Amino acid sequence: DVYPYLEAFEAGSGGWTSGGTNSTWAQGTPAGLAITGTGDGSDNAWMTSNLIGYYNNNEQSYVLGPCFDFTPLVLPYVELDFANYSENFWDGAQLQYSLDAGASWEVVGMIGTGDNWYTNYGIGFGFDPDWPFGYPEGWVGSDGSWKTAHHDISFLAGEPQVQFRIFFASDGSVNWYDGFAFDNFKIADP
Numbered sequence: 001d002v003y004p005y006l007e008a009f010e011a012g013s014g015g016w017t018s019g020g021t022n023s024t025w026a027q028g029t030p031a032g033l034a035i036t037g038t039g040d041g042s043d044n045a046w047m048t049s050n051l052i053g054y055y056n057n058n059e060q061s062y063v064l065g066p067c068f069d070f071t072p073l074v075l076p077y078v079e080l081d082f083a084n085y086s087e088n089f090w091d092g093a094q095l096q097y098s099l100d101a102g103a104s105w106e107v108v109g110m111i112g113t114g115d116n117w118y119t120n121y122g123i124g125f126g127f128d129p130d131w132p133f134g135y136p137e138g139w140v141g142s143d144g145s146w147k148t149a150h151h152d153i154s155f156l157a158g159e160p161q162v163q164f165r166i167f168f169a170s171d172g173s174v175n176w177y178d179g180f181a182f183d184n185f186k187i188a189d190p
Contacts, residue, residue, distance in 0.1 A: 023056075070162050094167050
């Protein structure tokens with residue numbers, strides 16, 4: 001792998017694929033109720049709600065990135081442009097990583113552990129005692145404006161097989177929102 005890695009999705013998916021249950025992820029130009037355009041003013045990003053309209057009830061979907069070799073990295077960080085507009089306390093997105101080819105996933109960070117990193121509790125899983133206050137954290141609610149998020153991932157330095165995915169989940173009602181969009185996914189050493 002060559003670092004810094006930057007995928008702006010202008011030449012296609014860049015090896016990123018969508019999947020999951022009731023997925024509404026699509027790649028293109030967001031034209032939602034609140035989320036419009038992209039993080040850098042270009043044409044393409046990934047967004048739930050099929051770029052326009054609403055995301056699904058009981059959605060548990062994702063956009064999965066390629067596998068990265070982090071053995072040359074010393075203090076890696078991740079950065080992405082994002083916009084979120086979802087039901088507060090219930091629906092939202094997280095950045096997750098896997099070190100075992102997707103057999104298991106862990107969440108990157110918690111509220112306040114990075115710049116613009118997560119906004120609230122309550123991603124559509126229901127109660128989970130492993131999280132503070134019992135509900136998973138993520139990009140939840142908000143106003144739909146584009147922001148840049150940044151998080152240290154130095155704990156992954158030296159790992160030979162790292163995958164990321166943007167995971168989105170919603171509960172069983174109140175889904176008249178755009179959901180989540182992201183663009184300009186970057187991995188680099190300082």
